Amino acid sequence: MAQPFMREQNINKIGQFLKNKFNANFLITLSEKGMTLFAKNEKPFYLPAQAKTVRDVSGAGDTVTALIAACLAAGANLNQAAGIASRAAGIVVGKLGTATVTTQELIEALKK
Numbered sequence: 001m002a003q004p005f006m007r008e009q010n011i012n013k014i015g016q017f018l019k020n021k022f023n024a025n026f027l028i029t030l031s032e033k034g035m036t037l038f039a040k041n042e043k044p045f046y047l048p049a050q051a052k053t054v055r056d057v058s059g060a061g062d063t064v065t066a067l068i069a070a071c072l073a074a075g076a077n078l079n080q081a082a083g084i085a086s087r088a089a090g091i092v093v094g095k096l097g098t099a100t101v102t103t104q105e106l107i108e109a110l111k112k
Contacts, residue, residue: 037082050090059098060089
């Protein structure tokens with residue numbers, strides 16, 4: 001098994017390669033460690049995992065995708081959107097089964 005830092009180096013290389021090749025933004029999950037955003041014309045932006053307890057990861061990716069889309073539509077920049085999405089995913093994985101995050105839960109998490 002590869003050393004964790006080797007995998008992290010590989011993820012950074014892959015993220016940078018994809019960003020440059022396709023001139024697009026990429027968000028790569030790091031599982032329980034969080035995610036890294038590779039945005040055009042910016043350095044990689046690491047978002048640590050926000051979950052206190054992980055009960056079920058079902059739906060976390062869908063939550064991230066939905067929150068990023070909603071935040072961008074509301075005028076947030078990509079880093080802000082990814083940060084909010086990370087908070088929402090941290091809430092969702094703390095619940096059993098495919099779960100949702102309520103507006104109030106997200107507001108409370110963002111206050112911290």
